[in-house]
Amino acid sequence: MDIQSTKIELVKAILAIENTEFIQKVADFINKEKVDFWNELSAAEQNEIKKGIKELNQGKRVSYDSFLKKIS
CATH class of the missing domain: 1.20.5 (Single alpha-helices involved in coiled-coils or other helix-helix interfaces)
Known part of the structure; x- marks a missing residue:
């Protein structure tokens, strides 16, 4: 079957x-x-996401336009 x-x-x-x-x-x-996608991420990926959230909560932000200028 x-x-x-x-x-x-x-x-x-x-x-x-x-x-x-x-x-x-x-x-x-x-x-x-x-499956929870979080559990599928490596420890390094989880740590990077946690770091990014922590930085956002601390007010460390970059505008989208500023980001685009940096990468172009």
Whole structure:
């Protein structure tokens, strides 16, 4: 059975279930499986983002126009 057929069979099975507790467990499981992009970043990337947020919170900002002038 290919993946699309398996998905369809799963949806059919879920639609046939009336047990709300089971449905909630399935929903919780699916939500836990969703990938959070933050966890996919390397430690170095996470640190750079945290550093940037810290600098923004300290008022260290560069306007978009100023940035464009620096890179062109």
